[in-house]
Amino acid sequence: MTTSARPAEGRLAIEIVVPVYNEGEGIERFHAQLSQAIEKLPHDFTIRYVDDGSTDQTGETLAGMAARDGRARIIELSRNFGHQAALTAGLDASQADATITMDGDGQHPVEMIGEMIEAFQQGFDIVLMQRREDQGGPIFKRLTSGAFYRALNRIADTQLVPGAADFRLLSRRVTEGLRTLREHHRFLRGMIAWMGYRTAILPYTPRERLVGRSKYSLRKMVRLAMDATFSFSLVPLYLGVLLGLLFIGLAAAEAIYVGSLWLGGHRDVLAPGWSSLMFMLLIVGGTLSTILGVVGIYVGYIFQEVKRRPSYFIRREIKGSGRSRE
Numbered sequence: 001m002t003t004s005a006r007p008a009e010g011r012l013a014i015e016i017v018v019p020v021y022n023e024g025e026g027i028e029r030f031h032a033q034l035s036q037a038i039e040k041l042p043h044d045f046t047i048r049y050v051d052d053g054s055t056d057q058t059g060e061t062l063a064g065m066a067a068r069d070g071r072a073r074i075i076e077l078s079r080n081f082g083h084q085a086a087l088t089a090g091l092d093a094s095q096a097d098a099t100i101t102m103d104g105d106g107q108h109p110v111e112m113i114g115e116m117i118e119a120f121q122q123g124f125d126i127v128l129m130q131r132r133e134d135q136g137g138p139i140f141k142r143l144t145s146g147a148f149y150r151a152l153n154r155i156a157d158t159q160l161v162p163g164a165a166d167f168r169l170l171s172r173r174v175t176e177g178l179r180t181l182r183e184h185h186r187f188l189r190g191m192i193a194w195m196g197y198r199t200a201i202l203p204y205t206p207r208e209r210l211v212g213r214s215k216y217s218l219r220k221m222v223r224l225a226m227d228a229t230f231s232f233s234l235v236p237l238y239l240g241v242l243l244g245l246l247f248i249g250l251a252a253a254e255a256i257y258v259g260s261l262w263l264g265g266h267r268d269v270l271a272p273g274w275s276s277l278m279f280m281l282l283i284v285g286g287t288l289s290t291i292l293g294v295v296g297i298y299v300g301y302i303f304q305e306v307k308r309r310p311s312y313f314i315r316r317e318i319k320g321s322g323r324s325r326e
Contacts, residue, residue, distance in 0.1 A: 012097045014038075014117065015046045017090030019083055020104040024057035026210035030104050031065055031072070037110040043117065048073040049104070050090045053080030063318055070320035078313040084186040085311040087166060091175050100169045106210035108167045115202055116169040125197035127169035128161055129204050157233075158194045161201060165189060171197070184304050185231050186311060226297075237298065240291035247284060 016034065020027055038045045049062050051074065059076060066072040075089055087101055098120050102108040112129065119127045166188065174197055181191055229236070
């Protein structure tokens, strides 16, 4: 793996990776804002949009943008592989000194790109943008996001920064390192934190979406949370072991209690109780089913990993001149 030295000053090659899915109505406005922001900076920029299998006019709009702007590059995936896979496709293609990932809905402030690059030039390999806790999205999403980060940081070895999602800058050596991590269930913010490179954290206030609503449904958020939990922690398995030990302890206590009644000549107290028996059977049965379910999820993750399927397929690429390559 190459780890080329970074220029401390002067012009840098910066690539901006923007995954998009059905953002046809607002992507041109986003591109105009982004272009205006980077034109003020003394660096060489490439803007790589990754179309994650959009079903609206996003593909045609991106192709038109690439024909008009030589800085634009388009990657069209063969279908919708998900946000993390689309980010991976963009990062795999980047050869820049530094790569910035951000969403194309307008919520990530483009005017902070200059500050991110300054932190990179100060020697940081990762620049995380942290959403201010009292800003950004509905209260339900903020509360569940905060609870998720607190829980994951307690059970995982890798510590994540709350409010820091996929708006970040990565040095070339970080992007090259990510290419060696080819796991199928990708939780990039955890993978990047696990790598351990020097990290700067910059706070930001998210903007309103340009158009429409978030494509990150509750189901997708739950799936991402599961990928994070089962990819970075074995605590669910340990909890199953602890529950098993708890029931063994309860069984031992029950045996001691029954034995003391027998030895003390109080066998008449031991009246069989159907309800208490069923209660214990339901508790034990439910616990065993939960443990087996957790083990099954881990086995399923292993099954999907050993198949070594790629995270995405590319249908075509379009360069800034508008030329496409299938």
